[in-house]
Amino acid sequence: MRDYEMMVVLLPTLEEDDLPPALEEVANSVARAGGEVAPPNITVPWGRRRLAYPIDDHREGFYALYTFELDPSRLPLVDRDLKLNETVLRYLLLRTDGVEEAPVNLEEEPTPTEAPALNGQTPEDGADAPAADAAIETEASAEAPDANAQTDDVEAVAEPAPDENGAPDDEER
Numbered sequence: 001m002r003d004y005e006m007m008v009v010l011l012p013t014l015e016e017d018d019l020p021p022a023l024e025e026v027a028n029s030v031a032r033a034g035g036e037v038a039p040p041n042i043t044v045p046w047g048r049r050r051l052a053y054p055i056d057d058h059r060e061g062f063y064a065l066y067t068f069e070l071d072p073s074r075l076p077l078v079d080r081d082l083k084l085n086e087t088v089l090r091y092l093l094l095r096t097d098g099v100e101e102a103p104v105n106l107e108e109e110p111t112p113t114e115a116p117a118l119n120g121q122t123p124e125d126g127a128d129a130p131a132a133d134a135a136i137e138t139e140a141s142a143e144a145p146d147a148n149a150q151t152d153d154v155e156a157v158a159e160p161a162p163d164e165n166g167a168p169d170d171e172e173r
Contacts, residue, residue: 001069003097006030008040008082009061009089012048022087023064029081035070055089067096 008026010019027037046063055061070078075093082091 001036002072002095004035004068004070004093005096006066006068006091006093008064008066008091009051009055010064010087011089012058012060012062014062014087019062025085026064026082026088027066029078029085030066030068030070032081033070033074033077035068035074035078037066037068041065041067058089061089 010022010026014022023040023042027040030037042062042064046065048060048062051059051061078093082088
């Protein structure tokens, strides 16, 4: 059994009376697959919210967050049920076991992340971002083959010799 988190966006056209059965149906999809579901989180900041982009001509959706335990081999059953559920606009399923959240201390100042040294320079040595970008481009261009260089396996194509006016001498003038 693994721990999962699932965000579900339901139709915004659901009436207040139809919302609890719709939420229960999503939880039942997980339970039918053999999962242990905690009650969904529909409190703030979830609930009815504006979507980032329209989905099936809907600009809003009702968000609910579920946490549950389930055998990974049973996930396709949950996926199938959610795709067939007409009240579900979108859902996202994430595995949460093995992911440890670092404690956040709001009183401490964040430490700057150190960039890798380029050409022997470190950020403390005064290397600035444009110089670092130029070094990366230089290294990349040194490794890439020259597009104009001729290789042994490509035949050279002879161009017509220019005439006295500098224009190519073509027979089809």
